[in-house]
Amino acid sequence: MPGTVIVGTQWGDEGKGRFTDYLAKESALCVRYQGGHNAGHTLVVDGEVFALQLVPSGVLYPHVTPVIGNGVVIDPAVLLAEIDMLEAKHIDTSNLQISGNAHLIMPYHQELDRVTERFLGKNKLGTTKRGIGPAYADKALRVGIRVQDLLDPKIFREKLDLALREKNGVLAKVYNRLPLDADEICDTYLAMVPRLEPLIADTVHLVHDALDAGQHVLFEGAQATYLDLDHGTYPFVTSSNPVAGGVGTGAGVGPLAIDRVIGVAKAYVTRVGSGPFPTELFDGDDVGELLVERGAEFGTNTGRRRRPGWLDAVMLRHAVRLNTCTEIAMTKLDVLAALPEIKVCVAYLGEDGTRYEHVPYHQSVLHKVKPVYETLPGWKCEIDRVERFDDLPAEARDFVRFVQELAGVPITFIGVGPGREQTVVLPRAA
Ligand code: IMP
Secondary structure (H helix, E strand, C coil): CCEEEEEECCCCCCCHHHHHHHHHCCCCEEEECCECCCCCEEEEECCEEEEECCCCHHHHCCCCEEEECCCEEECHHHHHHHHHHHHHCCCCCCCCEEECCCEECCHHHHHHHHHHHHHHHHHCCCCCCCCHHHHHHHHHHCCCCEHHHHHCHHHHHHHHHHHHHHHHHHHHHHCCCCCCCHHHHHHHHHHCHHHHHHHEECHHHHHHHHHHCCCCEEEECCCCHHHCCCCCCCCCCCCCCCCCCHHHHHHHCCHHHCCEEEEEEECCEEECCCCCCCCECCCCCHHHHHHHHHCCCECCCCCCECEEECEEHHHHHHHHHHHCCCEEEEECHHHHHHCCEEEEEEEEECCCCCEECCCCCCHHHHHHCEEEEEEEECCCCCCCCCCCHHHCCHHHHHHHHHHHHHHCCCEEEEECCCECCCEEECHHHC
């Protein structure tokens, strides 16, 4: 079965979009399986920048059918704005397919995301405040409203009234906010139906038809392994399952539909929002500042500065296991070019001196571990025009081989710049 998954191996913002875009050219379908507009994928094609939140990166190829799977949570206004942005840039979006089973992000989800974060004070999660957590919570509580409900105004109104009865009570009585108006929400959402209706489809069917026909299907994860609700640094995680296993529920396929899992790892690590980060380089650290500046490490959507750190091979190795990665795509190697030396975390030391070669399951331990680094020489020259692995400086090749050894699977792609063409493909992937 020719299914490929692209999954982030860190805390997101690894640059998955550019590899999805790269691999989409050989695919018939490009399927998002989880998350919502908390994601931000920046693609640079012929110098033009595309910032995508919901639409799968494959949209940029006319032959690809972009699919938003049932595991995604959708703010329809954001989706339509994204479609308008793409159309204004002459990208045809007419073959976009949205699962009728995907859940809708409603205005009360966004409001609750904002007020609960405020309520948590110093314990806040640092969410994107897009309503992601509350929307997934309602899905699990079985009071969510789905895309297909938009097609039946009576059902939509009934479900909305039911939800608002509880949400407005919570907003008013717990958080001292004004209640939301059902008529207004109904009008806003139903007004979007004429544009959305032609895009709503049975996406499970589409995916299986493509797989049965031997066509290539690319499953595109948003966020990443350590933001996974089950396997990430809970509670500082998102509310869906970005790991490769999430494709099963989020797109409606079994594990045997997938034969390739590409874990995307940045040559260093960043994280936005709160939570443990063993290799973090704190504010004021010169290397940290350089990574943020050279890597333009600011959120695509929120503009938030990302927390920088050295590459963590302990986490990478664990991510390879969690996702059954068949290979690694390394991004932003060019960002390290200015550094005289480069560190890679190969193990952790616990507070009591215990050495960890794996990610300790207990969060209290993870919060306090100190990274054990190996230091490698830098190459101190720009590599953004390099096209072949053998043309990289010896120190850069050694760094890649070192990380590959620690990860336990081959590195098959290396990003040396933001452009679609700035990708070094290693022979093993050919
Ligand atoms: P939420 O997904 O908005 O609920 O946010 C939960 C956590 O996931 C926060 O720490 C966010 O910063 C983080 N997060 C969500 N989406 C992304 C992403 O696309 N890249 C990086 N971090 C993200």
